[in-house]
Amino acid sequence: METLDPDLLKTFLAFVEGGSLAKAASAVGRSPSAITAQMQRLEEIVGEPLLSPQGRGRGLTPAGEDLVGHARRILAVHTEAWLALKGARAGGRIAIGTTQDFADHGLPELLRAFAASHPRVRIELRVGRSLELGSALQAGQIDLAITMRHAPSPDEVALISEPMLWLSSEKGLATRQEAVPLALLDPYCGFRE
Incomplete structure (x- = not known):
């Protein structure tokens, strides 16, 4: 055969x-x-x-x-x-920073698969906001940051690019008011801009 x-x-x-x-x-x-x-x-x-x-x-x-x-x-x-x-032969530590958006979906499965194939590598996960994770990456406190940006810096790689959209029901309050009250995260948050 x-x-x-x-x-x-x-x-x-x-x-x-x-x-x-x-x-x-x-x-x-x-x-x-x-x-x-x-x-x-x-x-x-x-x-x-x-x-x-x-x-x-x-x-x-x-x-x-x-x-x-x-x-x-x-x-x-x-x-x-x-x-x-x-x-199985690789060892050491990797520190990953990510926003809550990515920590909830997709990333747990990827980390589980990585941990299974690299049992001697210690994974440290830090969940935070994009700005603080960017600072931690620059300071060498984390090895990899998965965050949201308006555009990548020269030393960053864009993985996904999606436009920001405002969505509303045709019958929703937003279509009947000039000013719409919003609930936002505190500064600094890129979405506030």
Whole structure:
């Protein structure tokens, strides 16, 4: 029995996510001809076509559709094993600062996964306001800050950019009054501006 090479599966998923062999080639850093050869090799291993002509490009065959879920699971387990082996050796401490907005949703699951794959790393979590966390980061008191800003500083990376919106029901009080009373956090809060 032949095995499914993780590199071939990565290339296959790059095609699935990009929608073309050219985009897959760009995503994995190989030439289009190398991507075609990898897909042909994967089809040989599977024993049936995974891609079929569709218009000017290619689409997935039923076997290709079936392979997508398996490929994602195989690569996830592959990554999990690698992190468990490599992460188990990593040690030390990491201090993370975040606002309450991020501390409540998403971050607990990420920290739990990190702790499982890096059991010797001590995680310190500090929840606060963006301004104080930015100061703590500059002072070296925390290693990473997940905060909200109007725009990133030169030494920061923007992960998500969303516009601020005011929302109201069509029948709400805000549509019937010139001045709307607001409940806001005390200064300094970027939302107050």
